[in-house]
Amino acid sequence: MAKSKKHKLAQTLIDSVNEIASISDHRAPMKKHCSNLSRRLKLLLPMLEEIRDSCEESTIPDQVVTALLSLKESLVPAMDLLAFVSQVSKIYLVLERDQVMVKFQKVTALLEQALSGIPYENLEISDELKEQVELVLIQLRREIGRGGDAYDDELYSDVMSLYNDTASVTDSDMLRRVAVKLQLMTITDLTQESLVLLDMVSSSGGDPGDSFEKMSMVLKRIKDFVQTDNPNLDDAPMTLKSPLQKAHDGDLNLPIPPxxxxxxxxxxxxxxxxxxxxxxxxxxxxxxxxxxxxxxxxxxxxxxxxxxxxxxxxxxxxxxxxxxxxNDIEPPKRPNSSQPSSKASSSSSTSDDEHNKIEELLTKLTSQHPEDQRSAAGEIRLLAKQNNHNRVAIAASGAIPLLVNLLTVSSDSRIQEHAVTSILNLSICQENKERIVYSCGAIPGIVHVLQKGSMEARENAAATLFSLSVIDENKVAIGTAGAIPPLVTLLSEGSQRGKKDAATALFNLCIYQGNKGKAVRAGLVPVIMRLLTETASGMVDEALAILAIISSHPDGKMVAGAADAVHVMVDFIRSGSPRNKENAAAVLVHLCSWDQQHLIEAQKLGIMSLLIEMAENGTDREKRKAAQLLNRFSRFNDQQKQSGLGVEDQISLI
Structure with a gap:
């Protein structure tokens, strides 16, 4: 297969995975299965991107091509299944759960078989990528073994009772359970489900049969219940009678609340x-x-x-x-009960005084006066810094969306600084990280501060991105949001603390293969090389660690090689600290595997004796990297002997 065809195959696989990930309408009964399948396939993207990029500079063995073709074939039924589930009736998915789950099992088995057949030892991909693919394989195998364990038997039993017309007409608890679990609680949801059922009837050739009639009957029972339980539902989206005003004026139509x-x-x-x-x-x-x-x-x-x-x-x-x-509506008043039951009660570890204090601060955050916003954000910043108890209470109170809003809405640099630092402090609590990124969509606002905020705000924005990027999925979201270029700028132009914050964030983000190319294109390598040669910068350790990661990327190898990195790495192996020797050797492993001229250059600089010393007396990681380099020199010498030209001969020609 020509190189261009191999590149096209890899790109086709990438496009297929992206298309699968774009199917976001995961229907309620199978939402978890669809989301898991989509998420696992997205984890393969860095490997596929690496394979695609390597097609331009090295030969992909036919064995790998065959395995990739098998993976391509296995993605087709995966895409078909997710598309099918996103288009059919929710009621149908419950009634036919066994049949649908068999399809999920088959798709999972095909993907596991295809991924297991890829000869990863013949691919020049990083250890991190191999571990990531192995994680996907473990998850797929676990899913195969799990089978139907994730069934909601109560939902299935309830829907079957409605389908077979054995449920009591007055069984409101059952109908409520079904409506809530299937997310059929609004006119929009109910209408969409009706349209889907009609489409299924049309695709059956116009003969609905007994099953479709029964499903329509189930939907009607649910719709009747929802409308009876909420008699004003039919008024949406025009007007809705407020439950707060019914006792005062049952005929008063009021604007619908959001x-x-x-x-x-x-x-x-x-x-x-x-x-x-x-x-x-x-x-x-x-x-x-x-x-x-x-x-x-x-x-x-x-x-x-x-x-x-x-x-x-x-x-x-x-x-x-x-x-x-x-809207001239009397604000809702809470019940007077001061001692709610343990279920549906406030967190027992937070006192009423603390709740009142937080509530007061959140009211100030929504104020139109900048001085109120500034003082409230500053106090929340300090509270969140103190302990984990405060971080949980503040996040649970709903403060994060308000803080995120201030990142972009407020032009006050001090408010921005307090807000982003509050988010940083809240992110220390592990359970807050997902809420900050996904529930509140904070990353674009943090990136905005990183680009345009004061120096302290930019530094704390960088530290926040590092904290959030501890979760692997967040690395993807942060890189996609455009955080890497301003981090590179901060690494180049920031204060000493700013450079440290930017370096830690970039190191963590570049663990994800898909961010490495973004970092190289943002000009990270020249900044790193300057920090390495300016020993007074105090950034040598961080710079070498980052270079060891991004030099595994094809673009990183090319740019680092052109920046005289070999000479600098040999100097660190000669006189650096053990940690710096490890990272310098890791960089050379990547560069020398990419371009044989780097082997010749390193030999000329006298690296052989240094590698032998490292292999005998270095740290465990130094020994591994030295052994890898010595092995490459040995193989290169054997190849050149066969052609009658050794390394020494080639050096004499330089």
Missing amino acids: EDFRCPISLELMIDPVIVSSGQTYERECIKKWLEGGHLTCPKTQETLTSDTVTPNYALRSLIAQWCES
Whole structure:
């Protein structure tokens, strides 16, 4: 196969995985399975990108090509399955769960077989990538062994009772469970499900048969229940009678509250919004009844709740009050009960005084006065720095979205600095990291501060990105958001502390293969080489560690090789610290495997005796890298002897 065809094959695989990842309408009953499959395939992208790039500079063995063709074939049924699940009825997915799960098992087995057949020893990819692919294989094998363990038997039993018409007409608890778990609680959801069922009837040739009629009957039962339970639902999206005003004027039509202000269970404006452990917000009384009914999952996401306690959402309560005031509606009043039950109660470790203090600060964050925002963000910054208890309480109260908003909305440099540093301090708590990145979408705002903020704000933004990038999935999101170029700028132009913050962030981000090319294109290598030759910079250790990572990328090898990196690396192997010797040797392993001229250059600089000494007396990592280099020299000499020209001869020709 010509090199161009191999490159095209690798690009086709990349395009297929990206297309699979773009299928985001994962239907409620199979959402977890679809998300897991999509996420695992996305983890293969760095390897496929590396293979594609290597097609331009080295030969890909036919054995690898055959394995990649097998992987390509296995992606087709994976894409078809995810597309199918995203288009069919939610009710159908429950009723046909066994059939659908068999399809997932087959797709998983095909992918596992294809990935297991790739001869990774014949690919010049980093150890990190090999470990990443091995992780995907482990997850796929675990999924194959799990089979149908992830079934929601209660949902299946409820839907079957409705399908077979054996459920009681008045069984509102069952209907509520089904409506919530299938996310059929709004007119939009119900209409979409009706349209999907109609499409399925059309694709059957116009003969719906008994099964489609029964599914339509199930949907009608759910719709009747939802509309009976929420009699004003049909008024959406035009007007909705406020539950707060019914006792005063049952005929008064009021503006519809934003969807985020309404409880996902009752669909009514929330009076006392509280956050459960999944991060979702509900009306306290509604989630209390749900939990007291013995349910252990989040009604909206179906995630298993790690705790049955909840935390008041002070930020949302404040926003609801502001919305009511602007629409001339009496703000909702909370029940007077001062001692709520343990289920659906505030976190017991946070006192009323602390809650009131946080609520006061969040009210200030939403103020139109910059001085209020500045003082509140500053206080939250200090509170979040003190201990993990404060970090949990502040995040659970809904502070993060308000802080994220200040990153881009406020032009006050001090407010930006306080806000980004507050997010940094909150991110120290592991459970807050995902909320900051995905629930609150903080990364673009942090990157904005990194580009345009004051020096202290930029430094703390860099430290925040490092903290968030501890989670592998976040490395991808941060790189995609454009964080790498301003980090490189900070590494070049920042204060000593700023350079340290930028270096740690870049090191962590470049562990992900897909970010290495971005870093090289952002001009990281010249900055690194300057730091290495300016010993007074105090950045030698960090710079060498970063170079050891990005030199594994084809672009990194090319740019580093052209920047006289071989000469600098040999000097570090000769007189550097053990850690610097390790990283310098790692750089040379990458460079010498890419271009044989670097072997010749290193030999000319007298590296052989240094490698022998390192192989005998160095650290474990030094010994491994020295052995790799000595092995490359040995193989190169053998090749040249066969052609009648040794390394010494080639050196004499330079």
